[in-house]
Amino acid sequence: GAGGTSYEFVGDVTASPDPALRQLHQDGLKEVTVPGADSDTTDAGIGKTTGVIFNPAPLTSDKFVVTGQPVQVDGQQQLLSGSARFLFATDSGHISGWTEQGPDGQIVRHNGPAKDMFDGTAQGMNFFGIALEPGGGDTLWAADFGAAPQIRQFDKNWRPVPTEGFANPFATGDPIDPADPGRGNKARPGDPAPFNITTIGDRVFVTYATTKAPDGGPATEFDAGEEDSLDAEQEAAAQDRPDRGKVAEFDAAGTVVRVLDDQGRLNAPWGVALAPPEFGALGGKLLVGNFAGAGRILAFDDGTGDFVDYLRDDAGEPLAVEGLWGLLFGNGESLGDAD
Structure with a gap:
């Protein structure tokens, strides 16, 4: 990520049997716009992209589903829906998802925004x-x-729930729950x-x-x-x-x-x-x-x-x-x- 944009690359695998993958390059998906972030480095900036992870779940699964994600394909807008392929976090408190599943189940890899799922x-x-x-x-x-x-x-389903475990071993304040x-x-x-x-x-x-x-x-x-x-x-x-x-x-x-x-x-x-x-x-x-x-x-x-x-x-x-x-x-x- 860079500011409010995530740039996508493939390749740089020197021993790949596919010559196209031996060089670092971009395919049809070059960048994803991340909600809650921008490239403004002044105090007026809304935030920066801090984390991005890959979700290996099938696009048809019910895990971290994104619906109505807009994308322009050949001058026409499509709305993508499916399990998020990538999840993004920002230091402004947003978590968003990006899917590549088109209306008919086809893969759609074009530039566009991720969908804001939690603020x-x-x-x-x-x-x-x-x-x-x-x-x-x-x-x-x-x-x-x-x-x-x-x-x-x-x-x-993107809903915040009580955290199980992960007590901070370095925290010195009052007990979270005395009981x-x-x-x-x-x-x-x-x-x-x-x-x-x-x-x-x-x-x-x-x-x-x-x-x-x-x-x-x-x-x-x-x-x-x-x-x-x-x-x-x-x-x-x-x-x-x-x-x-x-x-x-x-x-x-x-x-x-x-x-x-x-x-x-x-x-x-x-x-x-x-x-x-x-x-x-x-x-x-x-x-x-x-x-x-x-x-x-x-x-x-x-x-x-x-x-x-x-x-x-x-x-x-x-x-x-x-x-x-x-x-x-x-x-x-x-x-x-x-x-």
């Missing part, structure tokens, strides 16, 4: 990442970094809160950025959508120990499995990926990208959760991509090499 702006929600429950795909999770930061849960300690505590400004949620197989990873109170505002309120992080210069001054984030692994039921031993190296972490075995010295390692600071990618031992090293360039220096967001290996078939 949490009135509740102060700011979504920074989304993920589908492993396995059935009937549940959608969203990392809300807004006025009441937490993992939100939605059913297959049910398993629900954990409320977060307070200064605590790490969910910044993204990612699935790898049947595993679920939640990255946490450090929250803060608004400048000059009440110390008990959150500066919604704004993380407390260090820039690259401040990060270097802290000897690369910004200590501005955490990563926890959960099972599919929302029970915490472990917390990665980052040793204070995280700085608003967002992207998480598991490197394939063929990925050189870091093959099989769990990779976590810092959004803030220099934008470094940390590698963790997937067995112990211990920090191992940074992803490094040809000169042996830690790779740095300021503003780094997602991490994703290709599928080796239609988009990107698997390694």
Whole structure:
């Protein structure tokens, strides 16, 4: 995504038997307009696209159905309806879906808008990442970094429902429900809160950025959508120990499995990926990208959760991509090499 638009690509699979897929290119679907987001970087901007996920359910399924999605085909408007192929989230609190099922069941891949399916702006929600429950795909999770930061849960009909599990292990506020300690505590400004949620197989990873109170505002309120992080210069001054984030692994039921031993190296972490075995010295390692600071990618031992090293360039220096967001290996078939 870029601002209020998601750009779609295929190819870049160097060993593909199909010559057309060896080069990165776009087909008939080049861009999708995302509700609740735009490219305006001033205070007048309505929001930005923060998360996009693929929904593997058949287009004819009843999971996350979109109806009446407009698209122009050969100068004529069609209304598409079907299970969403892609789901989008914005930091303005919107969740939308895009389908490619035409009126007669045919595949229609043309530029057009996604359909707005949930708007949490009135509740102060700011979504920074989304993920589908492993396995059935009937549940959608969203990392809300807004006025009441937490993992939100939605059913297959786009309806918000009580979140099962995913208690914040770093929250220091009052119990959410004194009668049910398993629900954990409320977060307070200064605590790490969910910044993204990612699935790898049947595993679920939640990255946490450090929250803060608004400048000059009440110390008990959150500066919604704004993380407390260090820039690259401040990060270097802290000897690369910004200590501005955490990563926890959960099972599919929302029970915490472990917390990665980052040793204070995280700085608003967002992207998480598991490197394939063929990925050189870091093959099989769990990779976590810092959004803030220099934008470094940390590698963790997937067995112990211990920090191992940074992803490094040809000169042996830690790779740095300021503003780094997602991490994703290709599928080796239609988009990107698997390694």
